[in-house]
Amino acid sequence: MRNQRIIAPNIIFDLLKRLLAFKIVFLLLSIFCGSLATANTELSKESKLKAAYLLNFTLFMTWPEQTSQAASSSPQRINVCVQANENFFEFASALSKGAKFSTSRKQIHIVKFTQSADCQMTYIQQDASVFLQRILNNVLVVDNATLNTEQAAIKFYTDERKLRFEINLPALRRSDVKVSSELLKLAKVNRDVN
Template sequence: MLLTVCLTVSVGFAQAPAEHTLKAAYLYNFTRYIAWPDDAWSEGQQEFVIGVIGNNPFDTTLDQIAGKRLAQKRPLVIKYFKTLADYKPCHILFVAADSPADVHAAILRQTRNQPVLVVGERTGFAEDGATVNFVLLPDGSIRIEMNIDAMNRGRMQTSAQLLKLATVVRDRGAE
């Protein structure tokens, strides 16, 4: 069901390569299938923020989605952070694959125990502590890995529908 919704959202957003168009649709749809705790919004904050750190692989796709959609009944805002020093708190943070390993590790340290859905596309990133990792399969489809330990640390809850689509993983070394 989520994949169908993702494909529906991605229609008409052909500027980014198909892989990243689908990933952008997943990022938006996570807002529909994951619940954030009330304290994920600072006092007076009305926006739902998706951040991208590193080079933006989505072209204008995320901005186009944000211009047409709400996220959890809130205006959807996309913020781009070129470096770790630019990072500001957000609800979903996509870490581009070309970001250096030390940036991946620093983001995981900085967001640990925070209600931030950290999403990446690097082998082993979910087991390292990211909440979600995209895995590109040989046939061009995308599998999502979801780290339930990271979900619990961030006090986020996911729907059963999303869990059925995901490969559930745990932190490296967790039992």
């Protein structure tokens, strides 16, 4: 007989254990990475843009309390109440914690609409008619032009596959909020009093 190596059963058993452990780790990583990827893709690009717009709107608006707090050193808390799906809420919350939205004059907080009565801005994805009494002195932002309410200060709409927004100046005046001319340059502006 020639020189043949005899592999001990213990070595084979160790190799099989390592191979099995590697497969289990690979399977768990695949499941984990797959769930992260699907969680990130559940929110459309358009919804992410709406969340970014929503937060940027606050930077170009001045609420009545803000003018009276101008002399104060503490920043004004701006609650943006959101009546939308959980993914939108989580994305907007994470976005609001970014450095851009923490200024020396304003602190932007995303709050679930059902959990706060103190809202300066309210974003609604669905029919707003049941909420109208609660949001009388808010800047009301509606998801699309089909949610047609004259109380809406800002309406998102799509034009040539691009996300746009319309600002209703009479609605903003009713809520006593001032808007920057820089924001008005980017919007379709409705100046009509209905």
